[in-house]
Amino acid sequence: xxxxxxxxxxxxxxxxxxxxxxxxxxxxxxxxxxxxxxxxxxxxxxxxxxxxxxxxxxxxxxxxxxxxxxxxxxxxxxxxxxxxxxxxxxxxxxxxxxxxxxxxxxxxxxxxxxxxxxxxxxxxxxxxxxxxxxxxxxxxxxxxxxxxxxxxxxxxxxxxxxxxxxxxxxxxxxxxxxxxxxxxxxxxxxxxxxxxxxxxxxxxxxxxxxxxxxxxxxxxxxxxxxxxxxxxxxxxxxxx
Amino acid sequence: xxxxxxxxxxxxxxxxxxxxxxxxxxxxxxxxxxxxxxxxxxxxxxxxxxxxxxxxxxxxxxxxxxxxxxxxxxxxxxxxxxxxxxxxxxxxxxxxxxxxxxxxxxxxxxxxxxxxxxxxxxxxxxxxxxxxxxxxxxxxxxxxxxxxxxxxxxxxxxxxxxxxxxxxxxxxxxxxxxxxxxxxxxxxxxxxxxxxxxxxxxxxxxxxxxxxxxx
Numbered sequence: 001x002x003x004x005x006x007x008x009x010x011x012x013x014x015x016x017x018x019x020x021x022x023x024x025x026x027x028x029x030x031x032x033x034x035x036x037x038x039x040x041x042x043x044x045x046x047x048x049x050x051x052x053x054x055x056x057x058x059x060x061x062x063x064x065x066x067x068x069x070x071x072x073x074x075x076x077x078x079x080x081x082x083x084x085x086x087x088x089x090x091x092x093x094x095x096x097x098x099x100x101x102x103x104x105x106x107x108x109x110x111x112x113x114x115x116x117x118x119x120x121x122x123x124x125x126x127x128x129x130x131x132x133x134x135x136x137x138x139x140x141x142x143x144x145x146x147x148x149x150x151x152x153x154x155x156x157x158x159x160x161x162x163x164x165x166x167x168x169x170x171x172x173x174x175x176x177x178x179x180x181x182x183x184x185x186x187x188x189x190x191x192x193x194x195x196x197x198x199x200x201x202x203x204x205x206x207x208x209x210x211x212x213x214x215x216x217x218x219x220x221x222x223x224x225x226x227x228x229x230x231x232x233x234x235x236x237x238x239x240x
Numbered sequence: 241x242x243x244x245x246x247x248x249x250x251x252x253x254x255x256x257x258x259x260x261x262x263x264x265x266x267x268x269x270x271x272x273x274x275x276x277x278x279x280x281x282x283x284x285x286x287x288x289x290x291x292x293x294x295x296x297x298x299x300x301x302x303x304x305x306x307x308x309x310x311x312x313x314x315x316x317x318x319x320x321x322x323x324x325x326x327x328x329x330x331x332x333x334x335x336x337x338x339x340x341x342x343x344x345x346x347x348x349x350x351x352x353x354x355x356x357x358x359x360x361x362x363x364x365x366x367x368x369x370x371x372x373x374x375x376x377x378x379x380x381x382x383x384x385x386x387x388x389x390x391x392x393x394x395x396x397x398x399x400x401x402x403x404x405x406x407x408x409x410x411x412x413x414x415x416x417x418x419x420x421x422x423x424x425x426x427x428x429x430x431x432x433x434x435x436x437x438x439x440x441x442x443x444x445x446x447x448x449x450x451x452x453x454x455x
Binding site: 199238240 | 433
């Protein structure tokens with residue numbers, strides 16, 4: 001089963017039905033969730049110069065709400081629209097922020113937009129300013145995916161080129177690494193402790209192990225190797 | 241297969257491995273009595289064994305020696321002479337270190353780390369940990385060890401395993417035993433699981449792992 005979260009300020013009921021249906025027909029089950037970053041729980045009130053009130057998307061509140069609803073949910077893909085009703089925040093800002101906060105860093109982030117060309121133009125402009133600075137360019141390339149989406153798709157009003165197909169195709173083509181799944185699974189019971197016989201890790205909260213398997217360290221390798229070793233052998237039937 | 245199991249009361253619990261292996265019909269088993277003869281006779285007996293036969297040693301040992309009986313042993317230098325180009329399984333304490341000292345002279349070998357089969361073999365820190373219920377975990381560990389090694393060897397003989405498959409079979413059985421211990425609320429069984437975990441951690445396979453256990 002693949003799990004996808006769609007972040008958009010317009011309802012995605014039909015789109016979700018369609019993606020899940022595509023998955024079902026292909027024997028590739030997909031389960032989709034929806035989140036609206038402009039819902040009232042995500043807005044902060046501000047008073048304008050003329051005394052009127054306005055409500056703006058607050059990224060901290062968005063993150064708090066996402067954590068509340070999806071912290072224990074495995075997600076393979078987070079797809080967000082670029083434009084929201086709040087002109088001060090874009091989907092790119094949201095992705096940058098969520099990745100900076102390491103929220104669901106094991107999931108892939110993509111952006112879809114009717115103005116995908118505009119996003120790419122901004123990216124192009126940014127690269128132009130640093131292309132002659134080798135260090136800056138190298139740093140930009142190396143760090144790009146740390147804070148940015150892995151794909152930017154054009155969203156068309158035509159069904160044959162809609163973001164639904166892009167989301168579906170992305171899920172089909174990109175396999176979630178096993179340690180990502182393990183991390184999310186461990187985080188389903190963050191406060192429970194690891195009580196199996198593995199002295200180095202016995203007694204540790206699962207949320208600690210969830211973070212551990214996302215790191216590239218000897219400790220992480222040691223845990224994963226033993227975990228896989230035991231799991232696979234557990235399922236083998238011995239005749240002798 | 242050739243089995244060397246020196247006569248020592250403290251390793252008598254391993255006798256059933258010899259008995260069961262001799263009892264199976266698929267593989268020819270020869271037992272060499274080490275403790276009855278002078279050392280040169282012992283070493284000569286092994287050298288006369290066909291090179292393609294696996295040598296299984298079961299007894300006390302350390303990084304620098306393998307016991308021949310009570311108070312006698314063979315050294316690394318002796319072992320290098322007789323185990324040269326041979327297939328070897330050393331079921332003895334710290335045999336992995338012993339093998340490491342042999343400069344890879346063997347064809348393939350399986351060795352172990354510390355195997356505490358009696359309370360006398362525990363260091364002070366481990367003694368404190370494992371003394372629960374009169375060291376019951378040590379006797380459970382001994383039983384588990386025999387079961388694991390015997391089953392793996394028997395299976396290896398029947399299905400004609402190579403050393404890599406034998407190594408994986410031993411680890412598989414250790415993992416299953418650890419899982420069972422993990423599910424137990426009995427403290428002695430959990431301690432047994434910890435001992436088995438250490439056994440698995442220090443289990444070593446070196447050399448040509450495609451060599452067959454039985455030719």
